[in-house]
Amino acid sequence: MAVAEEMREKLTLVLSPTRLEIRDDSESHRGHAGFQEGGESHFHITIASDQLTKLNRVARHRAIHSALGADLLGRIHALELKVEV
Secondary structure (H helix, E strand, C coil), rough: CCCCHHHHHHHHHHHCCCCEEEEEEEHCCCCCCCCCCCCEEEEEEEEEEECCCCCCHHHHHHHHHHHHHHHHCCCCCCEEEEECH
């Protein structure tokens, strides 16, 4: 399963987002640290979820990281988050 698909499944299951966009930005990092052929190394996530609205910024990021899990996070180099509240 592609990393983006796995992210979508996990975030949907745990956070029930009302908006979820996952973009693979790997190609724009070609030649930089962490780039790997085939992509799936650098991601941007835009998410809105009622479960995140009452949390502060750090707690939101922790909740997203927890939903994704250490195994999945260990397979990517960079993750940019935009949380809409």
